[in-house]
Amino acid sequence: VVSWTAIIAGYAREGHGEEALTLFYRMQETGVQPNQFTFSSVLPACADLAALEHGKKAHEGIIRSGFQYDAFVERALVDMYVKCGSMEDGGNVFARMSERSVLSWTAMIAGYAQNELVDEALKLFQKIPERDVVAWNAMIAGYAQNGHVDEALKLFQKTPELDVVSFNAMIAIYTQNGRIDEAMKFFQKMPEQNVASWNAIITGCAQNRRVDEARKHFQEMPARDVVSWNAMMAAYAQNKYVNEALHLFQKIPERN
RNA sequence: UGACUGUCUCUUGGGU
Numbered sequence: 001v002v003s004w005t006a007i008i009a010g011y012a013r014e015g016h017g018e019e020a021l022t023l024f025y026r027m028q029e030t031g032v033q034p035n036q037f038t039f040s041s042v043l044p045a046c047a048d049l050a051a052l053e054h055g056k057k058a059h060e061g062i063i064r065s066g067f068q069y070d071a072f073v074e075r076a077l078v079d080m081y082v083k084c085g086s087m088e089d090g091g092n093v094f095a096r097m098s099e100r101s102v103l104s105w106t107a108m109i110a111g112y113a114q115n116e117l118v119d120e121a122l123k124l125f126q127k128i129p130e131r132d133v134v135a136w137n138a139m140i141a142g143y144a145q146n147g148h149v150d151e152a153l154k155l156f157q158k159t160p161e162l163d164v165v166s167f168n169a170m171i172a173i174y175t176q177n178g179r180i181d182e183a184m185k186f187f188q189k190m191p192e193q194n195v196a197s198w199n200a201i202i203t204g205c206a207q208n209r210r211v212d213e214a215r216k217h218f219q220e221m222p223a224r225d226v227v228s229w230n231a232m233m234a235a236y237a238q239n240k241y242v243n244e245a246l247h248l249f250q251k252i253p254e255r256n
Numbered sequence: 257u258g259a260c261u262g263u264c265u266c267u268u269g270g271g272u
Contacts, residue, residue, distance in 0.1 A: 005258045005259070007258090008258090008259095009258060009259060035258095040259040041258075041259050042259095044260060047260095073259090074260090076261075077260095078260095079260070079262085082262095101261075106261095106262035107261070133263085137262095138263040138264095140263085141264060142263090144264090163263095165263055166263085166264080167264085168265065169263080169264045169265095171264085172265065194265095199264095199265040199266065200265045203266065225265095226267095229266085231265075231266045231267085234267065
């Protein structure tokens with residue numbers, strides 16, 4: 001079981017979920033019973049593939065074999081259900097967990113928000129015993145994803161410790177609602193911008209038909225990653241500058 | 257000898 005688990009874990013970690021699942025089933029066909037290590041290795045593979053049915057089967061196996069109270073397994077189950085978008089199942093496991101870390105709380109909040117259950121997200125957020133900056137950011141982004149701009153801003157203003165992600169989230173919210181100038185204010189007053197901040201601005205300009213400004217920021221930014229290049233190409237393409245998009249594509253450095 | 261985990265920015269498709 002150790003050997004099987006080591007290989008399954010390896011595949012899962014490298015993003016080869018299909019292989020991880022295949023091996024998971026094959027080990028059982030050969031009569032080897034998975035243990036808690038195996039389950040906490042294979043569940044992330046189900047999560048990556050958003051393979052809810054496989055995840056549920058694994059959950060049944062976990063209950064049959066009595067590993068449902070293992071803390072590693074519980075966290076992996078919550079993570080799997082959230083990433084598969086099955087918030088009801090995730091919530092059930094979460095509610096029965098022996099120990100809920102702030103990571104699991106945050107995963108649940110983000111999951112609810114991404115599934116348009118912003119009220120549920122808020123309920124959990126209000127119940128977190130210890131909120132860190134990531135949890136605050138998740139709730140801010142949760143409002144954003146559901147179009148609640150004002151609530152997001154209120155929460156941002158109440159956040160005790162802001163970081164670059166908090167600001168980036170606000171930039172995205174405002175640009176997505178056509179309020180570029182307000183987004184720029186956040187961009188300018190944040191202590192330091194990272195590449196995602198610049199990318200958000202570029203995308204924001206593009207979505208509001210300000211291609212020239214997008215290009216200006218693209219040229220100004222200190223460092224570009226693959227998202228930057230994609231964002232700028234999309235900026236051109238979506239505004240009917242197909243030739244410019246193609247031209248840019250040809251200029252992307254190989255490492256991207 | 258083996259295990260899991262959270263928040264922001266781009267791209268494609270699907271759904272509403």
